[in-house]
Structure formats: C-alpha cells, structure tokens
Amino acid sequence: MGSQVLPGPSISFTRYKTYDECPRRWLYQYRSSLLPGAPVWPVEQQRKLAPWQTFAGKVVDAAIGEILHRYKREGKWPEDARKIAQDLGSRGWAFSKEWVQKVKQHASWPKSEHGFQPLDRHYYHEPFTEDERQAIRERVVRCAENFIQSGIPGFISGFDPECWRGPRLPSEPIPQFDLDGVTVWAAPDFALVTPEITYLIDWKTGALHGTSYHSAMTQLHWYALFATRALGVAPESIRLMPVWLYPEVEVEEMPVRVQDLEDLQEQILDRYRLLCDLLPGVERLAADLEDWPHTSRASLCKGCVFRQSCGGATRTALQGSAEPDEEDEEVLAAEAAGSG
Numbered sequence: 001m002g003s004q005v006l007p008g009p010s011i012s013f014t015r016y017k018t019y020d021e022c023p024r025r026w027l028y029q030y031r032s033s034l035l036p037g038a039p040v041w042p043v044e045q046q047r048k049l050a051p052w053q054t055f056a057g058k059v060v061d062a063a064i065g066e067i068l069h070r071y072k073r074e075g076k077w078p079e080d081a082r083k084i085a086q087d088l089g090s091r092g093w094a095f096s097k098e099w100v101q102k103v104k105q106h107a108s109w110p111k112s113e114h115g116f117q118p119l120d121r122h123y124y125h126e127p128f129t130e131d132e133r134q135a136i137r138e139r140v141v142r143c144a145e146n147f148i149q150s151g152i153p154g155f156i157s158g159f160d161p162e163c164w165r166g167p168r169l170p171s172e173p174i175p176q177f178d179l180d181g182v183t184v185w186a187a188p189d190f191a192l193v194t195p196e197i198t199y200l201i202d203w204k205t206g207a208l209h210g211t212s213y214h215s216a217m218t219q220l221h222w223y224a225l226f227a228t229r230a231l232g233v234a235p236e237s238i239r240l241m242p243v244w245l246y247p248e249v250e251v252e253e254m255p256v257r258v259q260d261l262e263d264l265q266e267q268i269l270d271r272y273r274l275l276c277d278l279l280p281g282v283e284r285l286a287a288d289l290e291d292w293p294h295t296s297r298a299s300l301c302k303g304c305v306f307r308q309s310c311g312g313a314t315r316t317a318l319q320g321s322a323e324p325d326e327e328d329e330e331v332l333a334a335e336a337a338g339s340g
Helices: 013-021 023-030 040-046 052-074 081-104 130-149 152-156 210-230 258-278 298-302 326-332
Strands: 176-179 182-185 190-193 198-204 238-244
Touching: 013 023, 013 210, 013 258, 052 081, 052 130, 052 152, 052 198, 081 130, 130 152, 176 210, 176 258, 182 210, 182 258, 190 210, 198 210, 210 238, 210 258
Parallel strands: 198 238
Antiparallel strands: 176 182, 190 198
16 A cells, blocks of 8 residues: 555545445546556546436436526526426437537537536447437426425425525535545535524435435435534534435435434545555555455446446456346446536
8 A cells, every 4th residue: 555645535425435336436437547557538538427317317406406596586486397307408418419429529528517417328329219218308307397396395485595505506616524634525405504403405316215215314414514514503403305306206304313423424534544545655656456346236337437448347247247226226326527
C-alpha cells in the first residue's frame, strides 16, 4: 500500500454504494487515471454513461423539479405533468443520441442543462426495442403523474417557499459537510426546513422492496447527517420521507434513528480510511488491481457501463449468466456520474 494521494477520495452516498457493490467499478468510475495499462480515452467516455434506470430517474427528477419551480413561480400546480415528463424524456433521448454521435466524430461532447447522461446502450450500439422504449416512457410518465396526483404537492404547498431547499439545478454545486475533517457530499432531492422541524424528502423511481427500502434508509440518514452538520438541525427535529413513485405511490414518514446516524458516521470514516489506504501514493502511480476486485454478481457486470473496458463481464464464470434482476436494477441505477 502506498501513502495517500492528495486530495483524498471524495465521499458521497453513491460512491459509498458503488464501492460496496464493486470495488473495481469504483476505481474505473472515480480514479480511472490509476488504471494500469488501460486505454484511458474509452474509459473517460464510459464514465459519462448511464443505464436506462438512471436515465429514467434523471428525467423524473427533472420533471418534478420543473413542476416545483412552476408552482414556486405561479402559485399553482401545473396540470400537464404528463407532457412535462414526455418532453423532458424526448430531450434526454435526443441528447444521448447527439452525445454518442459527437464521440464518434471525435468532437466536443455536449452538456445537458438538465444533467442528463448518454445511455450506455446507445454508446454500445445495443438498440432498444419499441417495447423497451415504451416501458421507459411509461415509467417516466407514471412517476410524474403519480407525484402530482399524490398528497405530496399538497403537503409541500403547506410550507412557505422560503422553507424550501431544492430542487437543486444541475449547474448548482452539490452540498457538502465536514465529518471529522473529511468532506462528505450530500444532495437531497428536496427538503423543507423550518425552526421546528425539517423534512428530508427523496423520490424513488424503482420498485419498493427489501433492498430498495434499506438503501433508501441509509441514503436518508446520510442526508440527515448533512442536516445536522451543515444546517445545524437537531436529529430529533428531522423527519425522513422516502417517496416511491412507481408503480404506485408509497410514502413514509419517520424520525431519525440516532443509533443509525452514529453508526453511519463511523462507516463513512472507515470507508474514507480504507480508500486512502488502497489508493497508491506518489511513488506508485498505478493501482494494484488485486486490491480492487470485481463484483461476484454476474448480472451487475453484464449491465455495467464499463462492460467493454473492464473485462468483468467477459470472465468465464459469467458466461451465460442471467440479466440484471430487480435487486440489481437498484444497483445499476446508482450511477455516479453527475450524481454526487
């Protein structure tokens, strides 16, 4: 192991989760310059890619953001949530196609004002069937419609917009907080902050099941750490609100579990120390891949955005393995590029 490279590794919920699922993917995504002998340019392109689950999530985030901004400007909730989602989905799809075309032409890569990412299947020339495209459209539209038809807009409208924190624009910096000298990034979808109580709200476009619930609880406690450290909010005044938008709306409200908050602080610091130990020092400018193993979950490799550079999906043990299941879709949706 080498001495720490400065600056130290960035820590966010997405990066934490990425390492848990596949240390090798963390290295490709966040420290690709340390890959020994890898062609850097293709990896740099692939770092920008997203699977369809992330694409759909970004479109829904943009649609809900537009809905909230319209309410803030006009004082009423828009009646065309479906059209908002459809239009943004079309823009995201067109952006993905344009980005891939620019890469092919060796031209400058375009940027999306909505934070959209190019689809991995466009990049790898793996066409979507019409049924697949329709399924993506249906998920995006249903999430937006479910949001506007749920009780969430009514709940939010009960607070003065001065209490709002978010929705964050892609051009705005990702919020951060200090944890014992370690910079930690945190970007809640939305928050309502009053002197008496703070609501941390996070919308989900995937299905609610055991794995997604556990992940949501960890993520919301991560945001609670941000609220206590950066906003000075007492843990007992925080309420966590995960909102699942597909296929039906499921909303929960719960207090912070203080023990979970304390445990999470230690886990974040432990992860930071581990990454500092694993990353090579100035005397060794390439990572030792034995320190960064592939995931053992075949379906994650097959759906990984680095599947043509990393080689994980071509391992003999993975040949003929199944496509990503519901649990793996939650992991594939945690793409890091642009998400903090």
